[in-house]
Amino acid sequence: MNPLGDDRALAARIEQYLTTQAGRPVTVGPIRRFPVGFSWLTFAVPISGLEGEETRELILRLGPADGLFAPYSATPQVQAMRTFAPSDVPVPRAYWHSDDPAILGAPFLFCEKAEGHAIVPWVPASEPPLEEGYRKRVGTQFIDALAALHRLDWRDQPIAAMATTATTADGTITPENAAHHAVQAYKRLIDRWAMRPYPLAEWGIRWLEQHCPVAPRVTVVHGDYRTGNFLEHDGRISAILDWELVHLGDPHEDLAWVSMPMYKGGSPYLCRLCEPEWFYERWAAQSGIAVNMASVRYYQVFSLLKLAATHMAAARCFEEGRFNDLRMPAMGSQVATCLRQMDKLIESA
Amino acid sequence: MNNSFARLIDGMCATLRAEVLTRLTDEFARGQVFGVINALNTFKVRADWSAALLLEQLAAQQEALDAIRPLVPLSLPAEPAPVPTPTAELLQRRDAGNRALLSVLTWLDGPAAAADPVRRAAVEGHLRRAMRAEVDLELRHSPRPLFAEMSSGREA
Numbered sequence: 001m002n003p004l005g006d007d008r009a010l011a012a013r014i015e016q017y018l019t020t021q022a023g024r025p026v027t028v029g030p031i032r033r034f035p036v037g038f039s040w041l042t043f044a045v046p047i048s049g050l051e052g053e054e055t056r057e058l059i060l061r062l063g064p065a066d067g068l069f070a071p072y073s074a075t076p077q078v079q080a081m082r083t084f085a086p087s088d089v090p091v092p093r094a095y096w097h098s099d100d101p102a103i104l105g106a107p108f109l110f111c112e113k114a115e116g117h118a119i120v121p122w123v124p125a126s127e128p129p130l131e132e133g134y135r136k137r138v139g140t141q142f143i144d145a146l147a148a149l150h151r152l153d154w155r156d157q158p159i160a161a162m163a164t165t166a167t168t169a170d171g172t173i174t175p176e177n178a179a180h181h182a183v184q185a186y187k188r189l190i191d192r193w194a195m196r197p198y199p200l201a202e203w204g205i206r207w208l209e210q211h212c213p214v215a216p217r218v219t220v221v222h223g224d225y226r227t228g229n230f231l232e233h234d235g236r237i238s239a240i241l242d243w244e245l246v247h248l249g250d251p252h253e254d255l256a257w258v259s260m261p262m263y264k265g266g267s268p269y270l271c272r273l274c275e276p277e278w279f280y281e282r283w284a285a286q287s288g289i290a291v292n293m294a295s296v297r298y299y300q301v302f303s304l305l306k307l308a309a310t311h312m313a314a315a316r317c318f319e320e321g322r323f324n325d326l327r328m329p330a331m332g333s334q335v336a337t338c339l340r341q342m343d344k345l346i347e348s349a
Numbered sequence: 350m351n352n353s354f355a356r357l358i359d360g361m362c363a364t365l366r367a368e369v370l371t372r373l374t375d376e377f378a379r380g381q382v383f384g385v386i387n388a389l390n391t392f393k394v395r396a397d398w399s400a401a402l403l404l405e406q407l408a409a410q411q412e413a414l415d416a417i418r419p420l421v422p423l424s425l426p427a428e429p430a431p432v433p434t435p436t437a438e439l440l441q442r443r444d445a446g447n448r449a450l451l452s453v454l455t456w457l458d459g460p461a462a463a464a465d466p467v468r469r470a471a472v473e474g475h476l477r478r479a480m481r482a483e484v485d486l487e488l489r490h491s492p493r494p495l496f497a498e499m500s501s502g503r504e505a
Binding site for chain 1: 377380391447450476479487488491494499
């Protein structure tokens with residue numbers, strides 16, 4: 001029986017698995033699911049008996065077979081976390097993982113529970129802006145961590161396994177094919193997820209295929225770098241989270257994602273944190289890569305297509321009854337918003 | 350139902366907020382309640398009572414009026430039964446129209462390469478207007494999404 005959806009059964013499976021892994025009896029308390037995330041399920045798991053410690057909480061992430069981007073593998077996320085563990089990019093320590101659904105009902109990974117809270121991207125108009133000193137402090141780290149991520153020479157790292165792909169002509173991601181590869185990936189996902197024809201999405205794909213920029217270099221791309229996907233504790237960014245869309249490509253893809261209008265939270269700042277000029281200047285200085293604003297604009301168009309595609313997936317998953325999470329139809333209703341904004345950007349390009 | 354559809358939605362949302370959320374502590378469950386409210390808000394601007402019930406009532410009325418008319422010295426209405434188009438059929442027509450627009454897009458990228466540029470530009474202009482109209486209309490009939498509330502489980 002699949003234990004997903006039954007917290008007690010899942011806790012029992014976790015206990016059994018960790019006891020085997022630790023080689024000593026481990027007990028698991030009541031697990032708690034977080035409302036964050038629209039794809040992988042995230043739980044806090046209280047555990048006793050690991051290395052003789054007191055009870056501590058670990059984070060368990062599960063990629064269900066009926067999730068947005070299923071089928072899932074925990075491997076890329078673990079590769080990313082292990083790659084960045086010794087770097088200036090704060091990441092939770094990755095522990096055990098497996099893609100075998102027989103163990104916990106779905107591919108999973110356990111990682112450290114970093115201290116802190118997430119600054120949410122979606123805030124009501126009544127929400128006061130972030131305090132100025134705090135905004136600058138966290139914003140500085142937000143930029144520096146992204147620059148460190150892009151600065152990393154990934155070729156000798158675990159994440160280098162992502163460098164080869166079956167979908168490019170020569171089997172590798174290059175500065176010349178990075179944009180084309182990214183667009184084709186989302187074209188395939190739209191073909192898979194859209195429940196009806198979207199001419200405007202096709203219009204966007206057509207424009208993107210005709211305007212592919214050359215990347216300044218191939219770097220690690222987080223894929224979902226924004227507020228809501230890092231934790232902050234006492235003014236310090238304690239962990240960059242949600243590595244499920246990590247891949248190799250053009251770093252401008254992350255710069256554009258940061259600048260999405262829906263993450264500004266009604267403020268003039270990128271991700272509620274950074275003046276655009278400051279963000280681009282500091283990132284360039286820290287990463288050693290010059291910002292090409294034409295590439296940023298290109299990837300802004302791409303980001304809106306990517307968001308529209310994700311929303312199409314949410315609508316389909318809900319429609320097919322794969323799960324009843326009511327955030328999914330809400331996401332699904334945002335396809336038109338993304339496509340309209342994408343069209344405006346294309347028009348002004 | 351004697352209440353209007355919109356008022357009923359407002360009442361359900363208010364009850365969920367005032368009577369359910371105030372007694373619910375689980376963060377995920379609270380987020381889901383906001384998801385229900387979000388869906389109800391969409392129903393309010395895009396849905397209404399089913400026409401099928403009203404059509405049956407109208408048919409029953411008309412049958413009676415038609416039977417009574419020759420028996421009484423009154424001028425009674427003799428309306429033909431309305432024939433509404435089912436929504437499913439409208440959705441099919443919209444999708445077929447979009448497939449036709451996509452075929453125009455494919456034509457622009459293929460055979461039209463050799464066509465008169467003025468004609469190409471005119472076709473492209475019409476295409477863009479149609480594609481924008483579809484999403485603009487959808488946006489005009491969409492309530493503000495409650496993402497902040499659904500993600501945090503807290504009232505904004």
